[in-house]
Amino acid sequence: MIQSSGGDHDISPDAIKKLQAARESILQQLSKVIVGQQDVIDELLISIFSRGHCLLEGVPGLAKTLLISTLARTLNLSFSRIQFTPDLMPADITGTEVIEEQPGGALQRRFMEGPLFANVILADEINRTPPKTQAALLEAMQERQVTVGRVRHGLSDPFFVLATQNPIEQEGTYPLPEAQQDRFMFKVLVDYPSFDEELEVARRTTSRVNTQVDAVLTGEEILELQDLVRSVPVADHVIRYALAIVRQTRVGSEGVPDFVRDQIGWGAGPRAVQFLVLGGKARALLNGRTHVTVEDIQELCRPVLRHRMVVTFAAESDGISTDDVIDRLVRETPTAEDELTRDARFQKIFAS
Structure with a gap:
């Protein structure tokens, strides 16, 4: 058994097998409905086991809503599914207080829960x-509670917001505020399927097939797996690597590369480091490991950072995306501990 860095839990081989078995069972059920999108x-599973929220972006018709609703099953x-529309009001999702007449004529205030009071929330077309x-x-995403009429109401645990949105350039959309985007652990880009995948989609969706999806995990089991993820030890040099990546995105700080200064308007905050480390823990366990590697951090840089960085107008005009900047940062950041500590530029980054 391996002792965690916090010293509170042990990670047994049986616990790792349980998480991997849960992943395989979920994938098996999803494959009955969803083609491809591995x-x-x-990334959705890593987000859930890390106790994070996830934002999926893609053009209409790529089965984003179907994927999330099937995963919930x-x-x-x-x-609970919330269809976001231009006339939706905050009380429509959080709930509202009503006054009811009791037997005898007395009036009583009662809170009517909104659709946020569920474990899994599908925020469909959130933009x-x-x-x-x-x-x-x-408030719901960060504090797991809502405040209505000066009264705080706790939400269910576990609690996930899995949101979908269309690309910002589509008509009739409202870009998500930066503070809200930062609450999402991952921003996942959903792309078009391959030819073979689309062929299978066409076959399935045009035939009389009634697919039954079975539930494979309970709320208690998910909470146990989330606790297990947080018990995974992380070496200091891996955390330092995550810090090096994130801190290089902050324009105006010491040691930031010239290409970042030219191409990025603003960079990622501390939540990015937290989510890189947490996601690395979940990814390690899902791959049967009890320690986090630099490769785990590298694989998660895109979904964690792409919605926490904004490219400049000049860079966007040149066709440069946040993913392009992230990929270059990953290529040019040393992975070895001694290289990071010897490099004068990174000494400035860690000291600033």
Whole structure:
């Protein structure tokens, strides 16, 4: 058994096997409905086991909503779908207080829970609603509670917000505020399927097939697996590597590369480091390891950082995306501990 860095839990081989078995069972159930999208599914699972929220972006028709609703069915949890529209109000999702007449004529105030009071929330087309309603999710996502009429109401545990959105350049959308984007652990880009995948989609969706998806995990089991993820030890040099990547995105700080200064308007905050490390822990366990490697951090840089960085107008005009900048940072950041500590530029980054 391996002792965690915090010293509170042990990670047994049986626990690792349980997490891997849960992943395989979920994938088996999802494959009954979803064709391909393996990377998207893996990032969704990492987010869930890390106790994070996930934002999926892609053009209409790529089965984003179907993927999330099917995933919710594989978990024995309460599920709520919120269709975000331009006329949706904050109370429509958080709930509201009503006054009811009791027997005898007395009036009593009662809170009517909104659709946020479920374990899994599908926030469908979240960028179709104005920022005022989008902001109603902030407290729920961060604090796992909502405040209505000066009264705080706790939400269910586990609690996940799995949101979908169309690309910003589509008509009739409202860009998510930066503070809200930062609450999402991952931003996952859903791309078009390959030819063979689309061929299989066409076959399945045009035939009379009624697929039954079974639940494979309970809420208690998910909470146990989330605790297990946080018990995974992480070496200091891996955390330092995550810090090196994130701190290089902060324009105006010491040691930031010239290409970042030219191409990035602003960079990622401390949550990015936290989510890189947590996601690395979940990815390590899902791959049967009890320690986090630099490769785990590298694989998660895109989904963790792409919505926490904004490219400049000049860079965007040249066709440079945040993923391009992230990939270059990963290529040019030393992975060895001694190289990071010897490099004068990184000494400035860690000292600033």
